[in-house]
Amino acid sequence: MKKVWASVTGLLVITLVGCSTQGSTAAYRDIEIALGNARESARVDCPTQADCERFWQRTEIYVTQRSATPIRRSDDSKIETAEPHTFGAVYVWATRTTGGGVSTIQIRAMCRGMYRADGAPGLLYRTCAEQIRAVETDFRAFIGASS
Template structure:
């Protein structure tokens, strides 16, 4: 009986190790794509009219794609509430004036998902699901915000 328990423990340990290795492999393959999506989730604007228009569209995008409601919004930030459940995407946006170019600003959206990362900064149990959803949301941002008036409302997300 003792030998069986020992063998079962070894098999479970090996399976857990393989599972952990597979998660880390997916993590190392997916993180660069997420960084690229995050860079794509930004637009530059010039002047108060263009920046106001793009900021209004950004707020519409956050409202549409965040699983939680907006809890705070002003001319520099849009923050949604953190979800209670894990595995759902919520968004924040920032509008940062350019230090180099007078009258210019950068508008960025950041998608987040509870359960995506573990305490050690590695992949959490919901990493794959969250990463996929975050990538979709961040990659679509630029097209939504920069689309002609009608296109922004008709996006097929």
């Protein structure tokens, strides 16, 4: 009876681990898709040079308000903040590029501890992803860019 119970228990554990792994993989995929969509919404093409200047000024305010660390470098093409010492803290960078006659402003939110050294999700992955998605998704509305 003990051997049968051990076998049943072992199968149950294997089944639960398998389901958990499949669930984790699906959740990771869903989060990565949401982050990709947020990253796309964190990009603005400027209709005019005057709009671009106004958007860039608003972008600097946005980066300052949303980043856990202060701006360490800011010019006409880049706004950089330092990487935080604290794990789970979001920091934000912005770039302004021009190509083919179109100026584009884009922000990038990052979070220390989101990924492990091997690139796999870290312990703070879900928390970081939620914060990053919020920062990147809210960007266009904050600077006043139309969709």
